[in-house]
Amino acid sequence: MKEVALEAIARMGQRLSFESVERLGAGLGKLLWAVLKSRRELATEAVEHQLQVSRGEAERIARESFMHSGRSFVEIFKSRDVDWGFAHQKIKIADPEAFERVRTADAPVVVATAHMGAWELLTGMLELYASNDVPKAVVVRRPRGDALANVMKSLRTQPNVEIFHHRNVALKVLRVLRKKGMVGFLVDHNCSTSEAVFLPFLRDFAAVNMGPALLALRSKAYVCPVFLLRDGNGAFEVHCEEMLDTRELTGSREERIQKVCEFYTGAVQRIVQRYPEQWFWMHKRWKTQPAKDWEFPGLFLEERGLK
Incomplete structure (x- = not known):
């Protein structure tokens, strides 16, 4: 019953215009700002500390x-509605030459993005701009609850883009790359x-997931940061x-x-510093901190067959 209700909401949402x-x-x-007091305080304090701005500016x-x-x-x-008509009217490429190098790369590409700007539309961008001859996938966190996970996966899935939930995904990603x-x-x-x-991420240490780096190295891929930002005019x-x-990197595996x-x-730090209003500050980005005796987690690599 829950999934039926969520599917009905999804269908109604898909019928809405972009406006x-x-x-x-x-x-x-606005509603989240009003009712999520703890997240509102978390975000404001994070902005104030990480960007070293006044309390008023942080708020x-x-x-x-x-x-x-x-x-x-x-x-x-609207992820599925990112078509060529939408692209011509609504999307500008800031650096067309750099974008073309990514689109026509001669090796696999790991696209690194963030909860920045219009991140949910990037799946549609991948469907639109990457060649149909190139296998494509996006790795996302699986939300709690099967009903919500299934509906969100359906909304994100494109004809030529697979959606992978992040747990135990290494072999699936490597097959694509x-x-x-x-x-x-x-x-x-x-x-x-x-x-x-x-x-270091801004002013504190952050736990950075090594998964994308591992998979890029294993597949000898390029790594490219890509962000889709709003311009303020729709x-x-x-x-x-x-x-x-990654083929040009030297040194030990670690x-x-x-x-x-x-x-x-x-790359994420630079874009957050340039466009802080468009980043997901309510997330507990600095929650996990290293222990004094922290060591590179080799066991993680062995368990996933990546060592």
Whole structure:
């Protein structure tokens, strides 16, 4: 019964226009700001500390972040509507040459993105711009509850893009990458110590998931940070950084993993510093911290056949 109700909501959401989704998302953001007091305080304090701004400025950024996040949540309804008509009207490529290098890469590509801007529409972008001859997938966190997980997966799935839930996903991702495919990851999640490389992120250490780095190294892939930002006028701009070629990295396995993690974490940091209002500040990004005796988690690699 729960899944039936969620499917009905999904169908209604898919019938909305992009403009209606924008308004609905903004309203959702305002509601979340009003009722989620603990998250409101968490976000404001994080902005104040991490960006070293005044309390008033931190509150402004955090409030706008809630509006952007509300829009991002609701935009899941429109992922399948990112077609060429939408692209011509609404999407600008900030650096067309860099974007074309990603699109036509001669090796697999790990796309590293974040809870930034219109992240739910990036699956539609991958469907639209990557060649149909290239296998494509996106790795997402599985929400709690089978009903919600199934409906969200259905909303995100594209004809030529697979959706993988993040648990026990390594072999599925490697199958795509070894066919010179493209796989997208959200790399700004907090994660457990067993999965983490601890790196500076803004002013504190954060647990950075090494999974995307491991898989990129195993498949000899490029790593490319890509973000889809709102321009404030109802349109979007793709920000695509230069790719890292993992085939050119040197050093021990641990050193190469850390270099890749530093690469995509640095990209997220730069985009957050430039567009702080569009990042998901209510997330507990710095929750997991390293123990004094923390060591590189080799057991994690062995258990997943990645060592």
